[in-house]
Amino acid sequence: MEDLQSALKDRNMTVSTIADKGRCLLATRDFYPGEVIISQEPYVCVPNKSSVETRCDGCFATSNLKKCSGCQVVWYCGSKCQKSDWKLHRLECEVLSKLDKDKRKSVTPSIRLMVKLYLRRKLQSEKIIPSTAIDNYNLVGALVAHMSDINEEQLVLYAQMANLVKIILQWPEIDIKEIAENFSKFACNAHTICDSELRPLGTGLYPVISIINHSCLPNSVLVFEGKSAIVRAVQHIPKGSEVLISYIETAGSTMTRQKALKDQYLFTCTCPRCVKLGQYDDVQESAILEGYRCKNEKCCGFLLRKTDGKGFQCQECGLVRDMEEIKKIATEVKALSEDKASKFCSTGNCQEALTIYKMIEKLQTELCHPFSISLMQTREKLLKLLMELEHWREALAYCKLTLPVYQRVYPAVHPLLGLQYYTCGKLEWYLGDTQSAVKSLTKAVDVLRITHGTNTAFMKDLLMKLEEARAEASYQQSSKDE
Numbered sequence: 001m002e003d004l005q006s007a008l009k010d011r012n013m014t015v016s017t018i019a020d021k022g023r024c025l026l027a028t029r030d031f032y033p034g035e036v037i038i039s040q041e042p043y044v045c046v047p048n049k050s051s052v053e054t055r056c057d058g059c060f061a062t063s064n065l066k067k068c069s070g071c072q073v074v075w076y077c078g079s080k081c082q083k084s085d086w087k088l089h090r091l092e093c094e095v096l097s098k099l100d101k102d103k104r105k106s107v108t109p110s111i112r113l114m115v116k117l118y119l120r121r122k123l124q125s126e127k128i129i130p131s132t133a134i135d136n137y138n139l140v141g142a143l144v145a146h147m148s149d150i151n152e153e154q155l156v157l158y159a160q161m162a163n164l165v166k167i168i169l170q171w172p173e174i175d176i177k178e179i180a181e182n183f184s185k186f187a188c189n190a191h192t193i194c195d196s197e198l199r200p201l202g203t204g205l206y207p208v209i210s211i212i213n214h215s216c217l218p219n220s221v222l223v224f225e226g227k228s229a230i231v232r233a234v235q236h237i238p239k240g241s242e243v244l245i246s247y248i249e250t251a252g253s254t255m256t257r258q259k260a261l262k263d264q265y266l267f268t269c270t271c272p273r274c275v276k277l278g279q280y281d282d283v284q285e286s287a288i289l290e291g292y293r294c295k296n297e298k299c300c301g302f303l304l305r306k307t308d309g310k311g312f313q314c315q316e317c318g319l320v321r322d323m324e325e326i327k328k329i330a331t332e333v334k335a336l337s338e339d340k341a342s343k344f345c346s347t348g349n350c351q352e353a354l355t356i357y358k359m360i361e362k363l364q365t366e367l368c369h370p371f372s373i374s375l376m377q378t379r380e381k382l383l384k385l386l387m388e389l390e391h392w393r394e395a396l397a398y399c400k401l402t403l404p405v406y407q408r409v410y411p412a413v414h415p416l417l418g419l420q421y422y423t424c425g426k427l428e429w430y431l432g433d434t435q436s437a438v439k440s441l442t443k444a445v446d447v448l449r450i451t452h453g454t455n456t457a458f459m460k461d462l463l464m465k466l467e468e469a470r471a472e473a474s475y476q477q478s479s480k481d482e
């Protein structure tokens with residue numbers, strides 16, 4: 001702990017404790033929007049695995065992959081990644097290659113993450129790889145596990161997974177209880193590693209970053225550059241303040257956010273956004289973000305359940321929507337999304353998925369409040385599918401429909417909002433609307449230079465696009481003036 005504190009002192013940080021929260025990270029000087037507060041390499045990490053996609057264990061790339069001939073489980077994009085991972089993978093390869101085919105199939109990313117955790121601990125304790133103040137197993141030991149708060153079913157699952165890890169490692173002295181506890185630590189401390197556009201690539205354990213607590217109105221954001229985790233300030237953080245990131249998708253209502261935090265992180269959030277709202281505001285917020293639309297298409301009022309339970313009444317114009325009608329549409333949406341859309345999406349059948357999502361969007365437009373999160377998510381799926389199918393104009397129309405919801409549910413500096421402006425700008429540019437593209441790309445840069453910095457290939461590309469769009473717009477303007 002002393003080593004950690006002195007390493008953090010150089011970075012203008014300190015670890016402290018707060019009642020009801022446990023450890024926390026405090027700033028020992030002022031930080032300003034866009035500044036990197038802390039960055040860390042993963043103690044261990046693994047790429048995601050899906051039936052349609054495999055990733056390199058070194059850099060998470062998806063192309064030019066070759067399977068490790070030893071274990072037949074891990075993939076690399078080339079010798080550079082294979083060599084840099086070799087000290088750890090040599091041990092992993094040895095244990096994985098002893099497994100029969102069936103057992104190898106049960107080696108999920110979470111199991112691999114745990115196996116790698118123990119192997120890395122061994123390598124550090126044998127001094128085969130170095131330890132530092134911010135890269136050692138003691139920091140993993142200090143992570144919260146919440147063992148006494150997790151339910152029986154979860155405990156059984158962790159015990160089964162721990163047993164599999166024991167079988168893989170074949171270390172007689174290993175403690176199953178400790179492995180199970182570490183699975184619980186993963187659940188509330190590991191981070192999903194994403195690319196610059198926030199698409200998930202893998203999972204990593206960053207024990208210093210894991211000291212940072214959650215807020216639904218955070219002053220910082222966690223992004224990734226390759227596998228490095230970077231925490232940047234999105235607001236002014238005065239000296240002595242706690243650094244806070246968001247663990248969850250913050251677009252939902254207070255009830256939804258609190259449930260997500262309780263389910264996975266086992267605490268009740270008391271951030272200003274969660275406690276600020278009074279009971280009625282909370283109900284109104286849920287009715288807008290997760291409720292139904294008024295029968296009158298022109299009315300933007302939110303609906304509350306009538307006391308007789310027979311329907312929902314608009315709080316703006318008083319019109320009542322019948323419960324049966326609402327149930328009917330909701331059932332149709334559910335059937336379409338569960339049975340059909342997900343199947344087509346998982347098999348990569350974009351055209352069919354598009355047809356289904358359009359049907360869902362039509363029903364949700366009829367059913368949900370215009371600021372509904374589920375309607376926004378369906379439009380987001382349509383936008384992605386249409387971009388994949390290169391239907392740019394229609395994609396732009398859906399992108400523009402999502403923007404007012406993004407602006408409502410996210411703070412002005414939020415990576416998802418910045419990325420949505422970016423998508424909008426790119427589409428406008430493809431479609432020749434250069435003036436609008438400049439406006440959208442400028443908004444994207446204003447947000448993303450704070451959340452993502454300006455040094456990554458992704459940001460350099462965005463800044464270049466903006467320059468080109470500006471040059472084109474001024475050329476068009478001067479041609480018009482002549």
Ligand SMILES: C[S@@+](CC[C@H](N)C(=O)[O-])C[C@H]1O[C@@H](n2cnc3c(N)ncnc32)[C@H](O)[C@@H]1O
Pocket residue numbers: 020021022023024142143144146188189210211212213214215265266267268269270271
């Ligand atoms: C990633 S850890 C954060 C560091 C942790 N406080 C510690 O002592 O190591 C996540 C855990 O911290 C606690 N936590 C994080 N944010 C919190 C908050 N806003 N309010 C209360 N507890 C919080 C919860 O116990 C949660 O499961």
